[in-house]
Amino acid sequence: MTAPVASPSATGRYEAVIGIEIHVQLRTRSKMFCGCSTDFQAAPPNSHTCPICLGMPGTLPVANRLAVEHVLATGLALEAEIVPVTRWDRKNYFYPDLPKGYQISQYDLPLTQNGRLTFDTSEGPFTVGIRRAHLEEDTARLLHMTGDSGDRASLVDFNRSGVALMEIVTEPDLRTAEQARRYAEELRLLLLTIGASEAALESGQMRVEANISLRPIGAQAFGTRVEVKNMNSFRSVERAIGHEIERQAGVLSNGGDVIQETRGWDENRAATYTMRLKEDSQDYRYFPEPDLPPLKADPAWLDEIRARQPELPAARRARYRAELGLSAYDANVIVGDLKATRVFEGALAAESALPAKRVANWVTGEYLRLAKGSDAIDALEPAELGRLLRLVDEGTLSGTSAKEVFARIFAGERTAAVVEELGLAQISDGGALETAVDEVLAANPAAVEDIRAGKAQAIGFLVGQVMKQTRGRANAAMVRELIRSRLDAAPPAATAPRRPKGTPEASG
């Protein structure tokens, strides 16, 4: 089936209405309702299971406190209401990946509701309403395979069964595919910042679903809604939604009706396809879970969680710009990457006198170049970057040498040790430089004569010779000054070099 593609003018007649549902696996050591470890990424199938997450007869759930805290922390970060007393519900359906035949979830009383999240888009800041965030348990994983004789089989791996899952649902406030993508990216950053989830789309820790409908521009009533799934990257979120908007516009502008259905995104074909029609939609027969008492969010508990809350991305961006004078671009780049944030903050904390802008340049430049563009393992101790930049600032290290040292401290070494080992410290000590200059002058009488004869360019040659002799460590400006003063025949004692600003007295 080929989807009709709308002409740009057809798309322009409609407004898209988009709501996003995101499931994220929460960062907990054990599963939602049992003690099984969640560290099964490299483990054999069904090795992280117990009678509870296998749905054995007689087993009962016990709620994971940390998972509840993650949802409460998310609610606080989304400026949402925390519902003081909520409960669990059973969502009933039969499927081989659901061992109890019901999923423990939250239906009409989610832990948090009515929040919002603001993020930047190419058209400026946008705020989306958050309808609710609630807690539930993940299902097992199904693997479909065909045997040698051609018979098809489905295998069930229960390692994932019962992992703590948070579902976050927006209001239908989004209007463009870009907004949807930016929302998902900003939410991921928020969850990473508060430590609620690893939130990796590629590994399924974060699953994005979009509800999309179109209505004529200016209309109030919603159109027929289509749910789109299987978007495994932020890029595919934007592409899939953009494609679905075009597809629906095509259907509508040709006088057709959009069918209420669930569609999957096929990344290779760059198209959505029908997964399930609305007629197949199920009655989940939700009812309160009798095996678990109601959940109470005690105010003192909330205060504790609030007190632990780190600085959130929006506040951090604002602070970097207002207090540290970073550009919007630098603030976005650094805050958008948690490791870059850690390096930036750590370097500044170690050397508070450094100009923030200089540190930011190194983080957005050298650091991210190595962290993202190479296979090198990031073992950088942020304070070491601070120490490195102080040496540059003091004139102890040249810019070129600093990059060489950075590659080593990125791999986990100490700035001082690397500079020492490579002998990279710039020679700004007057006595050492005088000795080198005097030796070079003595060895190059012809050049000295040329200079005395007025060929000023020969100074460059002599400076080069000094640099060669000091293996590039000499402070070139000081060398030039020294050569000049020597050739003016002034007494050496009177030519003590000017110390660069900030050089400690004891250096050299």
Added chain:
Amino acid sequence: MTAGQDPAITRLRAHEMAAGLREGRFTALALLEAHLELIRDENRVLHAWSSVDEDGARQAAVAADRQLSKEGGRAIQGPAALPPLLGIPVALKDLVVTRGQPSTAGSRILKGFLSPYDAHIAERLREAGAVVVGKTNMDEFAMGSSTEHSAWGPTANPWALDRVPGGSSGGSAAAVAAFHVPLAIGTDTGGSIRQPAALTGTVGMKPTYGRVSRYGIIAFASSLDQVGPFGRDVRDAAMLLGVVAGRDEHDSTSAPMQVPDYAAELPADDDEAAASVKGLRLGLPREYFVPGMEPGVEARIREAVGALEAAGAEIVELSLPHSEYGLATYYIIAPAEASANLARYDGIRYGQSVRGEDVLGNYLATRGSGFGAEVKRRVMLGTYALSAGYYDAYYLKAQKVRTLLKRDFDLAFKQVDALIAPTSPTVAFPLGARLADPVAMYLSDVCTLPVNMAGLPGISVPCGLSEGLPVGLQFIGRAWDESRLFGLGRAYEAITASAEWRSLEPTDLPALSDPSAPAPAERLAAARA
């Protein structure tokens, strides 16, 4: 089997067996073998057991004897130093899972299922030194009041082999009544301990919801299910509850409350026990004398009330006005919860598995052949009550009525210390008599299920015979007030200690070992023919 054992030791009460073991009058192994011999000889005709773990029980008995002989000298001085149930045989209802042992819940769908773990109460019993003999027959998934809904065939009542022992814990009740064990564990969702206790002349208690862990108890209706003891007297039942009760971190609905030493609290002396009712206010709810109640049953209850009054209790007639809605609301809530609790039996991970054309076909074939008719009826009832468009009218309304039922009890307990009522409106009924009429079967629990709906404790104690069959007297208490109910039961035992019916054994015991006597399944088939 140890030759020359005295079968009379099976007639002892559990606390008498405990004393005999400590005094060295017999060994735990001899005690076990005497019981195993009865089970081997009689289970074909009684059919109280669905599985017997002879080897496991012997190991436990030998271990108990080792402990008894090692600490024997000290034990005579201070028996409290030994675990309370050391060497005492105990039966478990076939829905209490034990590691490596069958637990079928009376259902074909769990045929061959061996649990990979122990129920919390199984661990408690083992720590207390109990010798777990095996699993007892029951209505499938505890849905029934006669034990006729077991996939493995019905159980007979030792008082009249052509009658039911009640249910759903009918196997546990019959095993205790027939001296196959002195103690047994049951579960009570709407009366499944108290009603069979009444019909077999045994003592059975349903504790407060949350008193005993449900971890490892195959669920029927999670908000109503509660584990409780059977014994041949109140002290024995109190001893068993004391062992299994208490908070368990695996059951979030189990209460973090202190558990009294129920048995130790009871007066040993009859006069002291009888005197303990003086000044107590006992409420007699008029709604529990239901239409259709047998006159013989009503007569025994009124006599018991009279005896308690004569001993000094104050009897207060009162009303629990919403009782008439108890049955209807129970049959919304219990099936609704059951419809979800039984969804896990899909043939994919354990138990019976029947292949169909596709995934749906597998479900239909497995569940269609694995569940019996009554289970299917209740799963359908529950599914219907939870369905979109019906939820508010059925499930939600039933929960509201449940609140009203609870309030009835709250108000009553402002006036009185406990309630006194019949346990069952009738004595044991003939096999097959109510199988064709589900509502008649459901009415068996009309006096017990409001207690589950309110989460309260209730106890049934024998109070004489009607037409030669046992009648049960029910005491209902405030939440967590099990001690008072045991005290009342013990007091009633003391007041009626010299009554002639107390010395009677179940009428049909001799026929249990008769090789020509039919098995209960044959009796049921004959009754239905």
